[in-house]
Amino acid sequence: MKNIRLDRRSLLASTAALAAPLLVPGLTRAQTAAPAERRFEPQVGGWRTFEVTTTVQIADVQGATQLWLPVPDIESDYQRSVDNSWTGNARTIGLTRDPKHGVRMLHAAFAPETTQPTVTLTSTLRTRNRAVDWNGRGTVAEDPAVLKANLQPTELKPLDGIVRKTALEATRGAKTDLDKVRALYGWVVAHAYREPKTRGCGTGDIKTMLETGNLGGKCADLNAVFVGLCRAVGVPARDVYGLRLVPSAFGYKELSGNPANLKGAQHCRAEVHLAGLGWVAMDPADVLKVMRQETPDWIKDPAHPVVAPVMKGLFGGWEGNWVGWNTVNDLVLPGSADTGTKSFLMYPNGENASGRFDELAPDTFKYVISARELTT
Structure with missing residues (x-):
């Protein structure tokens, strides 16, 4: 064009x-x-608390599956992390860091015999306008x-x-x-x-x-x-x-974002x-x-x-109606069979024996993200 x-x-x-x-x-x-x-005037004010939930389910199982999900890894005067928790049927799962830059993410590894690899990540954070x-x-x-x-x-x-x-x-x-x-x-x-x-x-x-x-x-x-x-x-x-x-x-x-989807x-x-x-x-x-x-x-x-x-x-x-995951380029997914770098980590990522999933196709690489604001 x-x-x-x-x-x-x-x-x-x-x-x-x-x-x-x-x-x-x-x-x-x-x-x-x-x-x-129209009016658009973000002003620094009070903090808002959000709970962000990401659920991934892999239907096409080909060998061992791995998933990498971004989590809030920014602590600043506009964002503060509160907690990360997860459930699922992974063989191993937990927070880890990219070995090149140290950016934090959730890494889940599933046994080859797992018929439907599933993980749900819930991140709680606070944000405000800048x-x-x-x-x-x-x-x-x-x-x-x-x-x-x-x-x-x-x-x-x-x-x-x-x-x-x-x-x-x-x-x-x-x-x-x-x-x-x-x-x-x-x-x-x-x-x-x-x-x-x-x-x-x-x-x-x-x-x-x-x-x-x-x-x-x-x-x-x-x-x-x-x-x-x-x-x-x-x-x-x-x-x-x-x-x-x-x-x-x-x-x-x-x-805007639609918190339900x-x-x-x-x-x-x-x-x-x-x-x-x-x-x-x-x-x-x-x-x-x-x-x-x-x-x-x-x-x-x-x-x-x-x-x-x-x-x-x-x-x-x-506006503080947004969560920042990280600020890193050229990162490495720990444990990945693909040793190349990724330009950025903004979407859920995954791979199995067939290779890296297409994170830009959430209807094929099945994941759902939702959010809700918490009152404190």
Whole structure:
């Protein structure tokens, strides 16, 4: 599909507005009060508690079966893990870690004679909204090793060649890291687009996307472009892989999860690290999702009243109706017969004697995910 580009006027309006946090991108103060304006203003507030349940049942048994399920492995000022518990008929089952990066997951191994391998994982966690205080800069400590790790290339996010060239062109004239991030956020929204036909959340192969000029994809593609471009100009950045849990408090259907059935609710977000602010929430992919799918017509202008609040709100914030699993790329599934790396762990994974299951086909590789909010 041909790459979609916005006109220069729309791009300049939307990008400039990110520098003015009191205004919705591309609109005047008078226009922001218009009746057609939608609201999207996540603010840091109270914690919410969720119970997320994943059930996997394998009907096509071919030799020994193994399963790897993501669990919440992020402890932060927006998410806290409470507990993980599981049931099933596995020969061995328990929490383990990827040997390369240490990301936590549930690993279950079944005996070859097990007729229907089954496991149910229940994870309890607390989440809350994020919203950066741009005027609240202070001393924010972060392990230098973590920052260094989030400036490195990955298998699908090289930082040289066309990635570096694109990042430099997009940030020409930017003086600070915040200026660079603002420019790259606007660049992704202006040059990339949501492609609903992409399988799953995409692969995040940003070199191919940039070389072909086909910047269509889903969240793991679109936010990967943003993260890779940030790293290429020296700004620590990372993808955050997770799952939408419940509807948006602001009525956006495309920013919501159906807690009774979370099939296809996986969603990757992004963070950048800025001096004095720490890790800051970002999500240009969801801006593009709203542009493409929130209304019957594909919205091409980020200053549109349906899109503008989302573009503003996701530059520095996001809703706590989502769980983050981890932030790791190029991980290894412990005990797997396939010794290659995985780009990310956002879906249930499994294998048997026939090979690796297709985690993007939950109707074939049978798994069901649901969530419920707990009152405390």
